[in-house]
Amino acid sequence: MKELLREQIAKLYLESPDFNGVAAASLMTVAEEFCVDPEIVLTELVAEGAVYANFGHEMVNPHILGFPHQSAADNLAEVRRRGGTRSAVLYPTRATLTAMSAGSRYSNAPYSAALALGHAQLESVFFRADVLGRYRDDPRYDYTLDIGGEIRAREGTPLDTYLTTFSIGFDRDPDSNEIVVGVPLRYLHDLSPAEQSYWKSFEHERQDWVLHPDWVRPHLMGEFPERVSPYTAILMEMSLANEICDAIGYPALFRTLYEGAGRPTDYGYLIRPTRRELSNFIEQLNKLLIDNLDQQFFRRAGISLTEERRDGEGNTYQGQRGTMNMLIEWVERTVRHDPENMVPAAATILKEIRRARSDAAHTLRENEYDLATWTDQRRLVVEAYFAIRTVRQLLQSHPKASSVRVPEELDEPRVWPF
Numbered sequence: 001m002k003e004l005l006r007e008q009i010a011k012l013y014l015e016s017p018d019f020n021g022v023a024a025a026s027l028m029t030v031a032e033e034f035c036v037d038p039e040i041v042l043t044e045l046v047a048e049g050a051v052y053a054n055f056g057h058e059m060v061n062p063h064i065l066g067f068p069h070q071s072a073a074d075n076l077a078e079v080r081r082r083g084g085t086r087s088a089v090l091y092p093t094r095a096t097l098t099a100m101s102a103g104s105r106y107s108n109a110p111y112s113a114a115l116a117l118g119h120a121q122l123e124s125v126f127f128r129a130d131v132l133g134r135y136r137d138d139p140r141y142d143y144t145l146d147i148g149g150e151i152r153a154r155e156g157t158p159l160d161t162y163l164t165t166f167s168i169g170f171d172r173d174p175d176s177n178e179i180v181v182g183v184p185l186r187y188l189h190d191l192s193p194a195e196q197s198y199w200k201s202f203e204h205e206r207q208d209w210v211l212h213p214d215w216v217r218p219h220l221m222g223e224f225p226e227r228v229s230p231y232t233a234i235l236m237e238m239s240l241a242n243e244i245c246d247a248i249g250y251p252a253l254f255r256t257l258y259e260g261a262g263r264p265t266d267y268g269y270l271i272r273p274t275r276r277e278l279s280n281f282i283e284q285l286n287k288l289l290i291d292n293l294d295q296q297f298f299r300r301a302g303i304s305l306t307e308e309r310r311d312g313e314g315n316t317y318q319g320q321r322g323t324m325n326m327l328i329e330w331v332e333r334t335v336r337h338d339p340e341n342m343v344p345a346a347a348t349i350l351k352e353i354r355r356a357r358s359d360a361a362h363t364l365r366e367n368e369y370d371l372a373t374w375t376d377q378r379r380l381v382v383e384a385y386f387a388i389r390t391v392r393q394l395l396q397s398h399p400k401a402s403s404v405r406v407p408e409e410l411d412e413p414r415v416w417p418f
Helices: 002-015 024-032 038-047 072-081 094-099 102-106 110-116 129-136 193-200 213-221 230-248 275-289 295-300 323-334 342-362 372-396 399-403
Strands: 051-054 089-092 124-128 141-145 148-153 162-170 179-184 306-310 316-320
Touching: 002 024, 002 038, 002 051, 002 089, 002 094, 002 102, 024 038, 024 089, 038 051, 038 072, 051 072, 094 102, 102 110, 110 193, 124 129, 124 162, 129 141, 129 148, 129 179, 129 193, 162 213, 230 275, 230 372, 230 399, 275 342, 275 372, 295 323, 323 342, 323 372, 342 372
Parallel strands: none
Antiparallel strands: 051 089, 124 179, 141 148, 148 162, 162 179, 306 316
16 A cells, blocks of 8 residues: 555656645545555655655645755654644655656656656756847847846747746855856746757756845745846836926936836846947947937936037037937036035946947957956946936936835835846
8 A cells, every 4th residue: 555655646746737746635535445544654655755745834835846845754743743644735755756767758858857856846957147048139039137037939930938937046155246047947847848958058067056036035935026136227217217307397318218028138137248248238228328318308408419519620510419428417517415426426337338339339359258247247237227316316306306206116225236
């Protein structure tokens, strides 16, 4: 009877839709027909480490094995504390499934095989970030990347990739800014065998990375995230700035907003630490924060749209001013009190973004692989966030802006520095 129950628990686990356990009570009804005490048999299987009894004591939902289970000794103690296994959901242990070679049924799907061998559904596998390149650079995919991300093949394409979520991962070493991608096994299981093999080829040689805490909260802990990324915060500040402009009777500061579906696919964490990737990101910042500024705002604010210039023959004419210079002039004219020197800092980072974009556009450079690129990007995006926040706060100082509600994430602010 013991062997029969062990085999049945394993069979039901492997044949279930999502590697689910089986309610102990349903097995007991069958076992009682053989005139044996199923409680004794199941408790022995737990003690031997052949079966794991899940009461929801390690994760709220006992019908999935979310995290690696307890040792046999600890699980037996839990069974005794609860007076038996009847209320438990039962799973075959990794030892049982390994002995059965359960992973062989998924020989070409390594992450499905891992679940078949009893690995927990929320165990995460970490990959080099450039695994995302295939999806980001192919318009047949809907792709997002922030603290977490999502990949979906668009309808009408022959592709079937569907990865509902993944997290940015970080090194435990605070001096390292390398970015990786972490995905729980349950979501990797949704990929086709060919896609699983592709991801396997990018698996990081280290697996001791840390998932982003604000991905963990909603996806693994059932909690609300605490903050937003600086990439998202910039887009939120732009939207808020335009909302304030409307409230005070000014034309919108930004011509186009990019929250939600309009967010550029290459605006976010670098997936490769190369100078070319960083140049592309700086180009996105320039398009978002500088080229995107609306001249009509400055006209309404009384900022001159032209300036006197001289041509090659010494003749003077009125030339169009750049939007960055007009913004800096408006900021410097508007500020009344700036003890933290936020206005000069904003001007400095905007000029740096503009200069770097101009250098990249007019200079042929070899691409370089440099881990310090992640550090450079982190500094740029944080300083750019503070610059647009400064602009928004100056707009907010207008008396008519009091009716505009500032989201808590931006008001406090609750923005991650990475």
